[in-house]
Amino acid sequence: MNQERIGKVLKKTEADALLLCDPSAIFYLTGKTFSPGERFLGLLLNKEDRPKLFLNALFPYEPDEGLDVIVYSDTDVYTELLRPHLNPDWVLGVDKDLPACFLLPILKQKLVRDCVDGSLPVDQTRAIKDEEELRRMRRSSQINDEAMGIFKTLIKEGVTEKEVASQIPEIYKSLGAVSNSFEPIVAFGRNAADPHHMPDDTLLKEGDAVLFDVGCIYEDYCSDMTRTFFYKKGPTPEQRKIYELVKKANEDAEASIKAGVRLCDIDSVARNVIEKGGYGPYFTHRLGHFIGTQVHEYGDVSQSFTVPAEAGNTFSIEPGIYYPEILGCRIEDLVIVTEDGCEVLNHYPHDIEIIG
Amino acid sequence: MNQERIGKVLKKTEADALLLCDPSAIFYLTGKTFSPGERFLGLLLNKEDRPKLFLNALFPYEPDEGLDVIVYSDTDVYTELLRPHLNPDWVLGVDKDLPACFLLPILKQKLVRDCVDGSLPVDQTRAIKDEEELRRMRRSSQINDEAMGIFKTLIKEGVTEKEVASQIPEIYKSLGAVSNSFEPIVAFGRNAADPHHMPDDTLLKEGDAVLFDVGCIYEDYCSDMTRTFFYKKGPTPEQRKIYELVKKANEDAEASIKAGVRLCDIDSVARNVIEKGGYGPYFTHRLGHFIGTQVHEYGDVSQSFTVPAEAGNTFSIEPGIYYPEILGCRIEDLVIVTEDGCEVLNHYPHDIEIIG
Numbered sequence: 001m002n003q004e005r006i007g008k009v010l011k012k013t014e015a016d017a018l019l020l021c022d023p024s025a026i027f028y029l030t031g032k033t034f035s036p037g038e039r040f041l042g043l044l045l046n047k048e049d050r051p052k053l054f055l056n057a058l059f060p061y062e063p064d065e066g067l068d069v070i071v072y073s074d075t076d077v078y079t080e081l082l083r084p085h086l087n088p089d090w091v092l093g094v095d096k097d098l099p100a101c102f103l104l105p106i107l108k109q110k111l112v113r114d115c116v117d118g119s120l121p122v123d124q125t126r127a128i129k130d131e132e133e134l135r136r137m138r139r140s141s142q143i144n145d146e147a148m149g150i151f152k153t154l155i156k157e158g159v160t161e162k163e164v165a166s167q168i169p170e171i172y173k174s175l176g177a178v179s180n181s182f183e184p185i186v187a188f189g190r191n192a193a194d195p196h197h198m199p200d201d202t203l204l205k206e207g208d209a210v211l212f213d214v215g216c217i218y219e220d221y222c223s224d225m226t227r228t229f230f231y232k233k234g235p236t237p238e239q240r241k242i243y244e245l246v247k248k249a250n251e252d253a254e255a256s257i258k259a260g261v262r263l264c265d266i267d268s269v270a271r272n273v274i275e276k277g278g279y280g281p282y283f284t285h286r287l288g289h290f291i292g293t294q295v296h297e298y299g300d301v302s303q304s305f306t307v308p309a310e311a312g313n314t315f316s317i318e319p320g321i322y323y324p325e326i327l328g329c330r331i332e333d334l335v336i337v338t339e340d341g342c343e344v345l346n347h348y349p350h351d352i353e354i355i356g
Numbered sequence: 357m358n359q360e361r362i363g364k365v366l367k368k369t370e371a372d373a374l375l376l377c378d379p380s381a382i383f384y385l386t387g388k389t390f391s392p393g394e395r396f397l398g399l400l401l402n403k404e405d406r407p408k409l410f411l412n413a414l415f416p417y418e419p420d421e422g423l424d425v426i427v428y429s430d431t432d433v434y435t436e437l438l439r440p441h442l443n444p445d446w447v448l449g450v451d452k453d454l455p456a457c458f459l460l461p462i463l464k465q466k467l468v469r470d471c472v473d474g475s476l477p478v479d480q481t482r483a484i485k486d487e488e489e490l491r492r493m494r495r496s497s498q499i500n501d502e503a504m505g506i507f508k509t510l511i512k513e514g515v516t517e518k519e520v521a522s523q524i525p526e527i528y529k530s531l532g533a534v535s536n537s538f539e540p541i542v543a544f545g546r547n548a549a550d551p552h553h554m555p556d557d558t559l560l561k562e563g564d565a566v567l568f569d570v571g572c573i574y575e576d577y578c579s580d581m582t583r584t585f586f587y588k589k590g591p592t593p594e595q596r597k598i599y600e601l602v603k604k605a606n607e608d609a610e611a612s613i614k615a616g617v618r619l620c621d622i623d624s625v626a627r628n629v630i631e632k633g634g635y636g637p638y639f640t641h642r643l644g645h646f647i648g649t650q651v652h653e654y655g656d657v658s659q660s661f662t663v664p665a666e667a668g669n670t671f672s673i674e675p676g677i678y679y680p681e682i683l684g685c686r687i688e689d690l691v692i693v694t695e696d697g698c699e700v701l702n703h704y705p706h707d708i709e710i711i712g
Contacts, residue, residue, distance in 0.1 A: 101473050
């Protein structure tokens with residue numbers, strides 16, 4: 001149990017109680033990991049009482065002094081399980097991920113007066129990493145930097161994207177990571193111009209762009225980095241122009257970060273660079289996303305997030321230009337926001353690099 | 357688009373329209389695969405109008421004559437996206453998995469009169485596989501049978517569970533599967549008595565039970581099978597008693613299956629065998645789960661499912677006894693329900709087998 005984090009969350013909520021179900025939020029607050037599948041898992045927090053965890057009997061757990069565990073079986077009735085612990089006068093903040101099959105019965109049977117989305121206090125607390133979390137974030141990205149140096153050596157005549165991607169998990173493990181943090185993206189040539197491309201049987205050919213969007217998990221914390229290489233042949237003049245724009249967008253955005261600067265304004269810095277360069281319509285996504293124990297945590301570096309960055313925020317800066325006929329290119333780092341700037345966690349160079 | 361399946365679903369629902377979000381349900385009805393992450397993905401079905409898909413601009417799709425696609429961007433407002441396509445007089449059936457952050461705004465802004473859990477018509481339709489689905493289910497389990505014959509050869513002096521488990525994905529691929537259908541469970545000795553054990557660094561030792569709970573994906577359809585072996589030394593008399601009880605529970609349950617028999621009664625057959633044998637408290641889970649494009653689909657073979665089995669249902673039969681001091685043992689097959697019995701998809705023998 002992390003009483004300090006629970007205290008911070010409860011201080012931020014206006015609801016009478018919170019019912020969380022996201023295993024990553026529950027891990028953040030209790031230190032316990034569960035993979036409940038389709039079965040109900042709930043952590044009930046309120047200011048007046050001890051935290052309560054609803055857990056199916058199938059899942060083992062280590063008892064914890066600070067937590068009451070209510071174990072149920074597959075034959076128990078869900079609403080009867082919750083009823084004694086809720087209050088018809090309450091406004092209940094529910095996890096933003098609480099599935100309809102668990103939310104609708106609470107509403108229909110009026111187990112509480114009303115339900116509201118209650119995740120924001122948790123998300124806002126999670127968004128500011130403490131020192132121990134930052135240590136892990138740094139190490140995770142350090143491993144990712146080292147790994148990138150190895151991944152590029154896999155790029156050889158005749159390989160396919162899938163063949164390269166399939167070697168990535170073991171390389172991470174050999175460097176001390178637990179696993180990759182998401183399915184690695186390896187994209188050759190035109191495929192690099194699809195931001196969500198999944199590795200397929202595309203064969204590498206001379207002159208291809210080679211994009212790696214990869215990350216690992218170290219002590220529960222994720223890294224995430226993208227680099228775009230050129231295979232055997234340097235970029236054409238237009239490719240160079242695109243690459244340098246993306247690089248400038250990345251670096252100008254990173255230079256603009258400090259506590260108090262709005263996330264949307266960081267996004268604008270990168271977006272303006274690319275728009276002024278004439279490629280605005282080809283930068284089709286947000287500039288970045290928050291990250292921690294999950295690759296995508298609450299918080300975007302985008303036009304829709306108008307809140308200021310805070311010291312301890314960790315997010316990606318990943319501008320890209322996706323121009324299928326010419327080049328698909330993305331350069332992504334993770335950063336930690338500080339009071340007077342930011343700490344860039346990735347040190348693998350941004351410069352044009354010809355490999356193979 | 358699969359108009360026939362959509363027709364069946366709409367015929368079964370009493371809601372005015374259905375808003376589905378589960379990617380596997382959307383795949384079942386449209387043939388299209390999406391991995392939207394935290395972004396909204398919705399398939400809106402109603403009797404009066406063409407199906408509509410709400411899709412973030414980030415995700416590419418192949419246009420389809422039978423489907424209107426409403427593409428939105430990260431800066432669009434969710435409720436304004438939905439409003440023109442909903443009706444304040446409707447009762448909207450929502451996906452059982454629709455997250456609270458997408459359900460609550462529909463309710464608060466009264467985009468419809470009421471929301472109910474609308475997944476049952478989809479789940480009931482999916483639960484009855486057609487011939488093409490059954491062909492894939494058979495082949496997926498055939499590969500799983502072959503694979504089990506290979507997995508047991510990995511059991512050698514000095515290996516750990518993790519080392520064995522890490523080789524499983526490649527073996528499936530070599531046999532023509534796309535991947536494993538879930539993280540393989542490999543459990544040695546006492547670990548076999550934890551039904552949800554994940555492979556760790558436990559070293560194999562003589563006399564250990566060796567449990568494999570494994571499955572693969574073939575043309576989108578999953579297999580799932582468990583066998584429990586003995587390493588180098590045959591079972592003790594009590595281990596043999598437990599093993600034979602589990603085997604009898606499996607085989608008696610399978611013999612009891614045919615269309616019209618209630619799922620809870622199939623569960624009872626296995627449960628009675630184990631209870632009569634004196635190990636009732638050590639069989640701690642349902643007898644089986646439905647399976648198809650997902651390893652766990654809607655439908656259980658358990659005391660709480662009192663509906664009759666129907667021809668075309670595919671589910672697991674997986675009794676187990678988990679007695680940490682003596683033996684953890686599970687024997688699991690997949691079956692297809694037929695009018696006069698069932699087709700057991702796994703042919704790997706049930707008999708006690710000493711390996712290594």
